[in-house]
Amino acid sequence: MSVGTSIDTRKLDEIMESYDYNKSNLIAILQKVQEVYRYLPEDAMIYIGTKMEGLSPATVFGVATFYAQFSLEPKGKYEIRVCDGTACHVRGSMPVLNAIRNKLNLKEGQVTSDNGLFSLEIVSCLGACGLAPVCVVNNKVYPQMTSDAISTILDTLIKEEA
């Protein structure tokens, strides 16, 4: 039932093998899979669900949709996380967020830019309230963001990729 991204089952077997095909390690396994594909392809979840004892595709899907850390859609090469915790919010995270949406042409509900380069996620707190508002791009923290500052950062990244 192959749809979407074609998956490499050998890679999946390797990951499951490294966790002894133990269903208690499902979250760790899904994290590894997400590292490989930058999201959880449907076929990968089905494959894991049929290969590991005590699981099924539906239960794997249940775990994948329960945790916010898993994405069912391909993430961009650059994963942008905008903090909208209380401190960041009052210090203006929303204008930053809107600036990113405008820059990347993201429609309401769209996570990944059309060229697949960027994906956007709103998180509740990054634990860096003193630096509010905060954005994180691929694990690099950008403190005290403004809409102008984030635009410059994105412009730089776009130029690098061009």
Place this chain on the structure above:
Amino acid sequence: MTEENKKTLFIEGKEVEFTDEPNLLEVIRKAGMNVPTFCYRPDLTSFGACRMCVVEVEYPNGRKMINSSCTMPPEAGIKVSLNTARTRRIRKTVLELLLANHDRKCLTCERSGNCELQQYAEEYGIREIRYADKTDFLPIDDSSPSLVRDPNKCILCGACVRACTEFQGHSVLGFANRGSKTVVQPMNGRPLGQVDCVNCGQCVAVCPTGALTIKSDIENVWKEITNPNKKVVVQMAPATRVAIGEMFGLEPGENSIGKMNAALRKIGFDLIFDTNFSADLTIMEEASEFLGRLKSGENLPLFTSCCPAWIKYIETAHPEMLNHLSTCKSPMSMLSPVLVDLLPQKLGIERENLVVVAIMPCTAKKYECKRDDLMRNGKADTDFVITTQELGRMIKEAGINFNSLEPEPNDTPFGEYTGAGTIFGASGGVAEAAVRTAYEFATGETLENVDIKDLRGTTNRCRDVEIDIKGTKVIVRVVSTLKEAEKSLQEIKNGTAKFHMLEVMACPGGCINGGGQPRSCDNSKIKAERAKGLYKEDAELPLRKSHINPSIKKLYDEYLEKPNSHKAHEILHTVYKDKLAGSYKDIK
């Protein structure tokens, strides 16, 4: 029971003994009392999701607390109150919250009158709901030939998820998302008809509301019955006769076959036959096939092939083991082609005007009758399958007073049956019937004691019985639920399997506990009563071995020649297909 482990607690002021009950709710029920519940099902693990079974518990040290009785282990000396102002208030709030998020079109719901949510809302006098009505409706999934899933009526009790996991090892249904967005659905919201669901209907059997229901064929059947050009003939499975009465207040296990015949005639069926007859026919073929395989040593162990859920499971999950399956069609699908071939001429009608209806305890039979390999000349031999529940509904709709009906016989010649055919409805019955006939076929001698009681039982889901056929030791394994069956398949793959025949029924306890039977999920003893009803009929019948059924002999003489003949193969046997493609396991 020793004195030591005899402990007591107090329920509503009454001292009650308990021993190894898994939870307080079981102790309460054993004491003849009850609390409401949606998610607790005795045959499944406790889940504690619905919070309806809350009770007030007072410990010997005076501490008081509220706890859900389905998840709390019984403790000595505690005082349990079932009905306090607090527990009633909690239950009412639970009901209000559930109803606020529920599609409340009860009048037109498939489960109306048979719904636990409706029942408790009524019993607890819920007349007003303080919360806003549900606004976001999800689409209804009717893609499956057997089941309909309406997520708007789901209360997230998880009974279906547990049934699918714990009975079938399958988990076709699972929880998805989190919080207020939680739903129960197949993988990624796919339609049920497109996933590896085996259609067993156990999810329907345990569902307390109308979220999972049987796909009804009642209207289709009425349409044929009222068409004056059509002759509508009917067959009913063994397990239906010991359960239909429950819908009319009769005791579980009471054999209502005579009343059923009468009701079916009143409804307007033209000829009434019995699947028990073709169960005997199945044994003729399957016992011969088994002896053939024993002799050649090929394709052993033999898998029985009466259960359509089991067939679909092998085809999708283990196509490499298809050679083990008996090629015999199920009793239902054996009788239908015989009727289709012989009746039109007998009745002087055209084939197109003959309609074959089957009454089954099973939702998967609705899938079976549409299987490609059972089509002949592009037409299915069984036109419609209705479940025991649906027949009960039709009897009510026809205004028939079931209990006052005088028992009537069925029609000849495809109505005559032996005790071996009757016990097909209980787990172990097919194996027992096959052994009775195989023994006599192999030895040419009469089997004096036909009761093979070790093969029977509704609670033990896997049992091995060694049969001595004059020096040849044969091990027969009987399993119910696909989870158990899977273990046996693994034994075969590991080379540790010692059995020669494997009888598999997907529903726990066999067809008597099928997904289409009147609902009994909250009482695990009912299936034992139904099985008892079948074994009672078996013991009372004068003929108890399939091959001595005179109508069967006649059918072979006049039409089928002999078991496993060319003609018999053409009509009574089938081929299975590798259905891995498109199944979950089809990822390379």
